[in-house]
Amino acid sequence: MTETETAIFQPGAAGRGQTLQTQIAARFAQQIHAQLLAQGSRLPSVRACARQQGVSPQTVVAAYDLLQAQGLVEARPKRGFFVRTPRHQPPVAAAQAGPPPLPTHATALMRGMFAQMHAVGSPGLRGMPGAGTLPAAWLQTPALTQAVRRLLRRDGVDAISLEYGHPQGDPQLRDALCQLLAALDVRAQPGQIMTCMGATQALDLITRAFARPGDAVLVEQPGWSAQFAQLAQSGLQLLPVPRGADGPDLERVAHWARVRKPRLMVVVSRLHNPTGHSMSMASAHRLLQLAREHGFLIVEDDVYGPLCEQPSPLLSAMDALEHTLFISGFSKLLAPGWRVGMVAASRERIELLTDQKLLANLTSPVLTERAVAFLLNQGALRRQGQHLRERLARARKQAVRLALESGCRFESPPQGLFGWLDTGVDADLLAQRLLDRGYLLAPGRLFDPQGMSTTRMRLNFPHALDAAFWKAYAAETAALRKSRG
CATH class of the missing domain: 1.10.10.10 (Winged helix-like DNA-binding domain superfamily/Winged helix DNA-binding domain)
Structure with missing residues (x-):
């Protein structure tokens, strides 16, 4: 020494x-x-x-x-x-x-996020440019507290806590969700909606109800590895479909549909995670046509949709929920700790999903569901969404400038919460080196259903405004290029 x-x-x-x-x-x-x-x-x-x-x-x-x-x-x-x-x-x-098992990669990022959030036991994290949520400070709003107080005064603790809620979801919330979906041109009655513990549970219940171990499911490449892990742990075979600017590769969808007869396809129409793409109208029409021809169901994941600034077609609106199931949640827009999500589908499919929900956790918490219903009816969530979109646009502009100055290249025009960028070096090695400096990244391997290494990574714009992070990023990418050369 x-x-x-x-x-x-x-x-x-x-x-x-x-x-x-x-x-x-x-x-x-x-x-x-x-x-x-x-x-x-x-x-x-x-x-x-x-x-x-x-x-x-x-x-x-x-x-x-x-x-x-x-x-x-x-x-x-x-x-x-x-x-x-x-x-x-x-x-x-x-x-x-x-590559390491997919569930490990998905949970590694999530554990890092939770370690930062809860501080105790955190391994020295200073920032989370790879996070999947908005900063906690952005979500602080008095509307949530006011809603809880008014509900407790109006209904009382006993009425909310001493009985189980409705298995399909609180009627007040499902009525409010009908109005919310109507604004998106998704026509659904209360009997076509089921609430759940976030969009993650929604996907889990759907796979239990409509697929069996060994069945094939189409997934986007890149996509979100937590979903890949969920599906794989249910015994489903993942069939990767490359994702482009207009949507999934339709030729690949048609190929898999002919040779593997998939039961489901999980797809994002608005603000795809991680690329930020939104599907074109032409691609949406053709994808629905393929689903009808080959008999697979489309699970439309819209959890980041409320942050979308431009109109974009929804498969569930075009299909009237015949071959689609629409899932979303409120944690991205309201509060991560409030795990309130929903599924909209045909009445028959909602009945099957409600049976699965009863087996999983009986019902959903009444207080949180009624509070969300109150916020929807009062227009508070609509105003919150508009405020977040405006703030996100400003943060995105700043983060893009910092990324470009540091030598990054965006794979697609930056939109929404995430940017999909090319670092020019092995993103796994870069993530490891920056983790040692206290920064949690989301390298491209996380978003590949086959777990392949790549030079790409997902950037969370509001979490990437720290000049110290970009200084560390530039130093580590330069070191990796030097060692490679």
């Missing part, structure tokens, strides 16, 4: 009195325990880590040996060090080694 190493590596208070190898090992161990480094993830090479930390390769080898002794990583001959798979999971043969 040299004086240079001691001077370059600057540990925090917790690291004082520890050797360099112990500090480096502790940092990786903290990230592994928090599941911010997914099972199967490759640690930086010894030389790369040594350059990054400003220490000798021998120090890094000693740190990795400590992690291996703790059972946290394993060495693979001629490949490097990898985060170890738990003992109860079967090892993957080296010849078959591929």
Whole structure:
């Protein structure tokens, strides 16, 4: 250990009195325990880590040996060090080694977000440019508190808490949702709507009701890996469909429909996650035609739709809910902690979904559903949406400027909450290096149903306004380009 190493590596208070190898090992161990480094993830090479930390390769080898002794990583001959798979999971043969399990990648990002939100036990996160939500400060509104107070005064705690709610969802909320959907040209009666614990549960109930293990489901590529993980854990076979500016690749949809007979297709019409694309009218018409011809159901995910600034066609409006199920939620617009979502579909399908909901969690919380109904009826959610769209437009303009100045290239015109950009380097390695600096990224592997590495990443515009992040980003991308060249 040299004086240079001691001077370059600057540990925090917790690291004082520890050797360099112990500090480096502790940092990786903290990230592994928090599941911010997914099972199967490759640690930086010894030389790369040594350059990054400003220490000798021998120090890094000693740190990795400590992690291996703790059972946290394993060495693979001629490949490097990898985060170890738990003992109860079967090892993957080296010849078959591929990307880590999809659920791990999805939950790694979400755990990082929750660690930042709850602070306690957070592994030193400073920012979340890869987050999937608006900043908490943006969602602070007195309307929610006022709605709860008025409901408690009007209905009383006993009426709201001492009985189960309606299995299909609070009638007051379903009436309000009919009006909300009508404004989107989706015509639905209260009997065609079921509420649930957010759009995530909506998709889970749909797959239970309308698919069986072994069935095929079409998913967009790129798309959201939490959905991929949900579907895969239900035993469904994922069929990737490339997503373009106008919507999914219709030739690929037709191919899969002919040869695999899928039961479902999950698609985003407005503000696709992660690209920000919205579907064209022509693509929407053709996709519905394919669904009718081949008999698969379309699950239209509109969770980011309320942030859409431009009119965009909805499949459920064009189809009148014949071959479509419309799912959405209010956590993105109102409060992440209020898990209120909905499904709109035909009456027969809603009956089947309600049976699944009864088996999963009986009913939904009455207080939260009636509060959302109150906010909808009072126009508070409409005003909140307009305010957020205006604020988001300003943040997006600033974040795009910072990204372009840092050498990023956007794959499509920035819209909505997310930008899909090309970093020019391995996004997995970039995410790992920036995580070490305290920034949680969303590399492109997260959005690929096959878990393939890429140079792309998803950028959350409101979470990417920190000049310090872009300074770190520029430094790490430059270092990766240098090591590659």
